[in-house]
Amino acid sequence: MNPRRVAAVARRIAEGFRRDRRSLALLVVAPLVIVALLGWVLRDQKSTVVDLAVVNEAGAIGSRITDALTTATANAPNGVSLVETDESEAVARDRIRNGQIDLALVLPSTLLSDVAAGHQPTLTVITAGTDPAAEGGAFASLQSVLGTVASTIAPPGSAPIIPKIEHQTVYLSPDADQVDVLAPVFLGLFAYFFVFILTGISFLRERVGGTLERLLATPVTRAEIVLGYAIGFSVFATLQVLILLGYVLGRIDVPTIGPVGAFTIGLGVQSAGNPAIAFLVALLMAVGAVNLGIYLSTFARTELQVLQFIPIVIVPQGLLGGIFWPIDRLPDILQAIAHVLPVTYAVDALREVMLKGGDLGSSAVQTDLLVLAGIAVLFVLLGAFTIKREVA
């Protein structure tokens, strides 16, 4: 161990950083930006009021409960606000489907007879079922409101009757967990992420290694290069998405074999939708990512610098794209940013399709696909323009 040689190696690294100021800056700035963004997103999330609708099938007693609920939720002290009464459960479900309300409370026609007979009555609470964490919170708030209501309507001197609550969902099932709702939407991000990195590095090598110059010394056109790249990478993005989709949706239970205990392969995620559309979304993302990779690779001199685009290009999309928390809860500025990120549209489309069973006829899916296609075209133009600039 010769300290001079160790020092020489260490100095070489330091000199590399001195020449590569951008890496140095990124080393400091990137984590700050990410942590700051995360703090902003988590601290400044808009506190949302849960919009509740009551469906009264219980007649007079139901009206009394509804009135008590109206009083108890005035100014939404528990974060629950009674916004309407619907004439039937079907109407309430439609309102949830359209995003007009978050929760529906159904007071059943058997309510009075159950109470009279001394049974614990059962109320039904309906949620969308696409965001188990948030809905769990809303559900708990409603429960505490119902506790208050039960004690206000109980005759003086008698113990309040606490009803049983049955949870139903419009989409998926009430026992769906975070994995069921998160796994499908990750598809969009993965295709984007890997294709972007791989194209960025490939294209950088193409330029640094001189093969791009050799390419440009043939009659091949920019459009041909960009399209060829997109097709070439899309084949592998396809493979990736297919395997991932299979793993997310499928489930194989492997029995105990010898010393190996039983285990399962695949997540067996509940899904309502058509995987073909999910696939289309991932493919559009991949085409966009190929060209973004080509474009951004011109701003990198080394492979390390391509990887540095991860905290700039990928991480914010992961945080703001609506994967972990709904976009409408982000601070306004971040919402505006979220609306120009391709991942946002991919996540929305995947959620529509995989969780809500939307198909190509759904206007939400159509909008998302159109926007994604538009972004892909924009990036293709950027990519093609980039290659033109190579002839400087």
Place this chain on the structure above:
Amino acid sequence: MNARAAVGFEPAVEAIGLRKHFGPIHAVDGIDLAFTPGRIYGLLGPNGSGKTTLIRLLAGLARPSGGEARILGLTMPDRPTLGKVGYMPQAEALYPDLSVGENIGFFAALQGVRGSAAIDRSLDLVELGSRKGAPVLELSGGMRRRLSLAVTLVHEPPVLFLDEPTVGVDPALRVQFWGHFRKLADAGTTILVASHVMDEADRCDELVFVRAGRVIARGTGADLRSTAGTDNLETAFLRFAGLDDAGRPLDAGRGPDPEAAP
């Protein structure tokens, strides 16, 4: 002097007042050339004299800051014309993880070459026919140079730009290369070979000496030697560059007349 009138042909390659500036660096600083079809031209000059930049301009890989480059009468950059050009870059410019056959097959496809006959012929010429399946990663530097040449020749272009083609190639194969270049030229191919060493200069029909982005002399090897009054091309170059035999600047005005008669 009107080059066209002098040679009586439409030149295969033409530079007209060609310039390329990179900020303060005048890599190509006003060059006029006209190459007759079927001849081999040697572009000679030290490192950094602008040879590569000139070739890139001629091949339409860079936009001139001034002037014009023409190939077969068409102003470059012009994509379709590139089908008639073979460009061997100074850099390796091969895909290291692909095999010899895959590399040449790719560029052959871009040039519209069909079938494997042309590919095999080109590989045999550089004696790589038996290494078709080997990844470029496993080739020696000289072998890569040979593959690079094979890729450049595969579509049998009428105009060839070779940027230091024989660097790292052993002497026996070098002789073979030059034999082949001569055969191509006899069949009508116009060839420009850039080099910073003079030892291959006498295999060219005509030499162009460049220094600091300018042509300092041109003519046949014999003409240049006699004009400079020396038997040694290297010494001739130094004299045209206004340097003494050790490479030090001479007093102004003592260099020989740079317009050597062709």
